[in-house]
Amino acid sequence: MAIIEVKDLVKHYGTQKAVDGVSFTVDEGEIFGILGPNGAGKTTTVECTEGLRTPDSGTVSVMGLDPHRDAKELKQVLGIQLQESRLPDRLRVGEALDLYRSFYRNPADPAKLIDSLGLGARVKTPYGKLSGGQQQRLSIALALIGNPRVAVLDELTTGLDPQARRDTWELIEQVRDSGVTIILVTHFMDEAERLCDRLAVIDSGKVVAVDTPAGLTARVSAEQRVRFRPSAEFADALLLDLPEVAAVERNGAQVIVSGSENLLQAVASVLARNQIVAADLRVEQVSLDDAFVALTGKSIEN
């Protein structure tokens, strides 16, 4: 069931069209990604959804509420983690949570929340003394303190080290599993691939595609490649005879087989039947990166 509906959203800044007819729906209980390069219009789109910006035209509905007309009601059900939010350096973790808690009718238990975010030992620590990862966790806690039904997280893991990123991803999955619907704004492919149930690819203010990460890659190509080093010589025809195999290439001692569907299973069983062991076996598929380039004609870094 759709919990958020965005239809034909348009937003200009002066003469620049930042959002150009964006439409999508978000289902209850999913992590919905908004993926696109810098300046694509992601933040403007979610800010219209949050009621922080007024669209020039188009409609937004969050749980049946209009972000402007029903702003007060919306605040009670929507949690927002703003991109690069900063709190006063001297404000302690516990004080920040108490302050934000006071804005909501049915807030979460702050002790439970900060424990689940691994900030239990930091209640008395001033914001300015927290590490980047801890500050990020606090901003997530503040987005969740109102017990929201929907949380919007903008550039969740920017500036975090690899371990902190992985911890944050796990945390977001737990939040989703607790029943909160999440909109995740990101320009990281790995984050989108790992976390999002579905995602909208946005480029130059337009939605290019909405699909699951696997669906997006499948649109581009269903081709798979299997690479390995065989323990004994064999003729290419052995594999080429398989309906799943499209081509066999050799690169030194390495064999590269391309094809589709159950390629790995088909290749592995033929090799086993011929007593050939496949060392350093790797399966490669089209990545979300490749899909993004194919869909938008550019790399997300540009």
Ligand SMILES: Nc1ncnc2c1ncn2[C@@H]1O[C@H](COP(=O)(O)OP(=O)(O)OP(=O)(O)O)[C@@H](O)[C@H]1O
């Ligand atoms: N307040 C503003 N005034 C003028 N132009 C703006 C404003 N905010 C955004 N823009 C422009 O609108 C376009 C879309 O910006 P937006 O922040 O929505 O994109 P984004 O995809 O979220 O990018 P980023 O990841 O860099 O935040 C960009 O070209 C940006 O420069």
